[in-house]
Amino acid sequence: xxxxxxxxxxxxxxxxxxxxxxxxxxxxxxxxxxxxxxxxxxxxxxxxxxxxxxxxxxxxxxxxxxxxxxxxxxxxxxxxxxxxxxxxxxxxxxxxxxxxxxxxxxxxxxxxxxxxxxxxxxxxxxxxxxxxxxxxxxxxxxxxxxxxxxxxxxxxxxxxxxxxxxxxxxxxxxxxxxxxxxxxxxxxxxxxxxxxxxxxxxxxxxxxxxxxxxxx
Amino acid sequence: xxxxxxxxxxxxxxxxxxxxxxxxxxxxxxxxxxxxxxxxxxxxxxxxxxxxxxxxxxxxxxxxxxxxxxxxxxxxxxxxxxxxxxxxxxxxxxxxxxxxxxxx
Numbered sequence: 001x002x003x004x005x006x007x008x009x010x011x012x013x014x015x016x017x018x019x020x021x022x023x024x025x026x027x028x029x030x031x032x033x034x035x036x037x038x039x040x041x042x043x044x045x046x047x048x049x050x051x052x053x054x055x056x057x058x059x060x061x062x063x064x065x066x067x068x069x070x071x072x073x074x075x076x077x078x079x080x081x082x083x084x085x086x087x088x089x090x091x092x093x094x095x096x097x098x099x100x101x102x103x104x105x106x107x108x109x110x111x112x113x114x115x116x117x118x119x120x121x122x123x124x125x126x127x128x129x130x131x132x133x134x135x136x137x138x139x140x141x142x143x144x145x146x147x148x149x150x151x152x153x154x155x156x157x158x159x160x161x162x163x164x165x166x167x168x169x170x171x172x173x174x175x176x177x178x179x180x181x182x183x184x185x186x187x188x189x190x191x192x193x194x195x196x197x198x199x200x201x202x203x204x205x206x207x208x209x210x211x212x213x214x215x216x
Numbered sequence: 217x218x219x220x221x222x223x224x225x226x227x228x229x230x231x232x233x234x235x236x237x238x239x240x241x242x243x244x245x246x247x248x249x250x251x252x253x254x255x256x257x258x259x260x261x262x263x264x265x266x267x268x269x270x271x272x273x274x275x276x277x278x279x280x281x282x283x284x285x286x287x288x289x290x291x292x293x294x295x296x297x298x299x300x301x302x303x304x305x306x307x308x309x310x311x312x313x314x315x316x317x318x319x320x
Contacts, residue, residue, distance in 0.1 A: 089220065138235060
């Protein structure tokens with residue numbers, strides 16, 4: 001391991017020990033966070049998949065009806081019929097906090113709540129397929145909105161999980177082992193210093209005794 | 217108050233107009249990029265942008281910029297040609313990114 005030069009002092013040792021303690025604690029917390037994020041993520045992924053399939057199918061149906069309608073009606077007529085929407089959709093957004101990830105929560109309200117009048121045109125000059133297309137679009141729209149929310153949540157969680165995982169691994173395999181070896185190095189060095197001081201003192205004592213005439 | 221935008225081929229977005237969403241028909245890549253940048257700029261308050269699947273390849277870089285942001289949500293929808301399953305592929309990629317393997 002790339003050893004940085006560390007000064008083998010008691011102060012450094014104490015500092016490293018506190019850091020190791022914090023790192024271990026942080027590692028444990030992050031690991032818990034990762035596990036919980038993972039659990040939530042799996043739940044959301046499952047929901048996302050379900051909604052995605054439903055929306056794909058609903059939109060395909062709507063598109064098919066629309067294709068038939070556009071084959072029957074002239075493009076100008078079709079465009080004209082759809083030009084002025086009968087209702088306005090207002091979207092509201094709040095944020096929900098999942099394990100410190102802010103995910104959006106959408107709620108919407110349409111200005112015209114009567115679903116029988118979603119058609120912004122008269123029935124006389126338009127084909128029935130257009131009605132079908134709009135009705136199925138209207139039906140799938142709620143799912144689409146939920147899909148948007150779930151999919152965004154999924155993306156944000158995926159990002160957070162990736163980041164948390166990196167941090168857990170960095171702590172587990174780099175930071176903590178490095179600190180442990182450093183602590184070991186310092187304590188060995190300190191013990192070594194102790195021993196050498198002791199030996200030096202014994203030697204000095206011997207020399208002092210000898211000069212004082214108490215020698216062998 | 218936030219808004220919802222739908223981007224895609226003229227035929228795809230047409231129906232959404234009647235639902236009261238803001239629709240942006242596009243015909244080529246440069247136009248798509250221009251509109252996308254305009255929709256995602258700060259002064260437009262779009263919370264959700266539904267994007268036709270076929271555009272996702274040309275706009276891949278632009279979309280990637282917003283995956284980690286809370287808004288706007290960019291959601292792929294199937295176009296007129298029917299679903300190509302790109303939405304599910306994106307989901308799979310996210311799962312692989314987060315967990316490390318494809319568990320679906």
